[in-house]
Amino acid sequence: MQCNCDHLVSARAGHYFNCISVWDEKEMGFPCPKNADGSLRLRNAHLKQLDCDVLYHLGLDTSTDLRAMFEDVKFVCMGGTKHRMREFAIHMCRVLGVEETKLLNLTKHAHRYAMYKVGPVLSISHGIGIPSMSVVLQEVLKLLHYAGSRDPVFFRIGTSGGLGVPPGSVVVSAWGLSGTLEKSYDVPVLGKIRKLPSFFDERLCQEVAAAASGDGYSTYIGGTMAADDYYRGQARLDGPLCDYTEAEKMAFLRTLSELGVRNIEMEATAFAGYTREAGVRAADVCVTLLDRLQGDQVTSSKSTMMGWQMRPIELVGRYIAEHCRSQQA
Ligand SMILES: O=P(O)(O)O[C@H]1O[C@H](CO)[C@@H](O)[C@H]1O
Numbered sequence: 001m002q003c004n005c006d007h008l009v010s011a012r013a014g015h016y017f018n019c020i021s022v023w024d025e026k027e028m029g030f031p032c033p034k035n036a037d038g039s040l041r042l043r044n045a046h047l048k049q050l051d052c053d054v055l056y057h058l059g060l061d062t063s064t065d066l067r068a069m070f071e072d073v074k075f076v077c078m079g080g081t082k083h084r085m086r087e088f089a090i091h092m093c094r095v096l097g098v099e100e101t102k103l104l105n106l107t108k109h110a111h112r113y114a115m116y117k118v119g120p121v122l123s124i125s126h127g128i129g130i131p132s133m134s135v136v137l138q139e140v141l142k143l144l145h146y147a148g149s150r151d152p153v154f155f156r157i158g159t160s161g162g163l164g165v166p167p168g169s170v171v172v173s174a175w176g177l178s179g180t181l182e183k184s185y186d187v188p189v190l191g192k193i194r195k196l197p198s199f200f201d202e203r204l205c206q207e208v209a210a211a212a213s214g215d216g217y218s219t220y221i222g223g224t225m226a227a228d229d230y231y232r233g234q235a236r237l238d239g240p241l242c243d244y245t246e247a248e249k250m251a252f253l254r255t256l257s258e259l260g261v262r263n264i265e266m267e268a269t270a271f272a273g274y275t276r277e278a279g280v281r282a283a284d285v286c287v288t289l290l291d292r293l294q295g296d297q298v299t300s301s302k303s304t305m306m307g308w309q310m311r312p313i314e315l316v317g318r319y320i321a322e323h324c325r326s327q328q329a
């Protein structure tokens, strides 16, 4: 197994961050610790006033017995497409010995996302980008709160553009970096920017990377830039609109690389920020579809990319299976 841990932010990047271990500068601990039994203590007193809470985008509400349906959930795995998350659910059926015929899209009536349950695992699609992902993430946090699920762990299983790593590599994110190069998710609340620190759980990150089999590819721990746009937001030259030069693009990508960024996608900051604020451990595990230092277009064949997309699925699946086995022992 080859696991490259990019722990150090380079000295040249010092005008953004000091040259220190990426995990040294984070605020330790969760702002909203769980209850003693591991269930989620959501910091919103208004929820208690609701007779019935409608989880609109999931097509579920609290008039249903959510505890009966979801109390045993231990792992929430999210990724952009419905197809990928069905593949992940099928993979987990095989890994955990659950009958595939029982797979149902539990959010079918909402016509928005797809959600499958395989034993203690929820597999959920989140669409493209932070707004789409954060809506379903927040409703799932409420769902697990109402269900009384204890110590759930969240994963994002994604795709990304790599930075200086071979296409097909897997990156486990240590932190998310915003489009303005800050390790935070900046969300406007009541007209003011709220900054949520975007660090992932260090132990989980290392445990997941250690579960990599490395069959012909490398697994990296590194920073992940979450852009709000696929084209100019990721310094591409091939969007419909572009007003910078190739030299400016390359200088920006090199700056990211020197900051410790190993891949670029569109959700990491908010995924880290919201899970951390809610007091749950999370990891973002993405395969890279290209090296952005070499180009902008995704040109690998469909079958190559489908094979690559199985890498985070198999890695997270292996981690979950090992956890389940250790609980039974
Ligand atoms: O692989 P998924 O989860 O779709 O995520 C990545 O792919 C999408 C862009 O193609 C963005 O959502 C980006 O984060």
Ligand SMILES: O=c1cc[nH]c(=O)[nH]1
Residues within 6 Å of the ligand: 159, 160, 161, 162, 230, 234, 264, 265, 266, 289
């Ligand atoms: O370059 C890429 C590839 C996949 N997803 C992204 O957001 N960027």
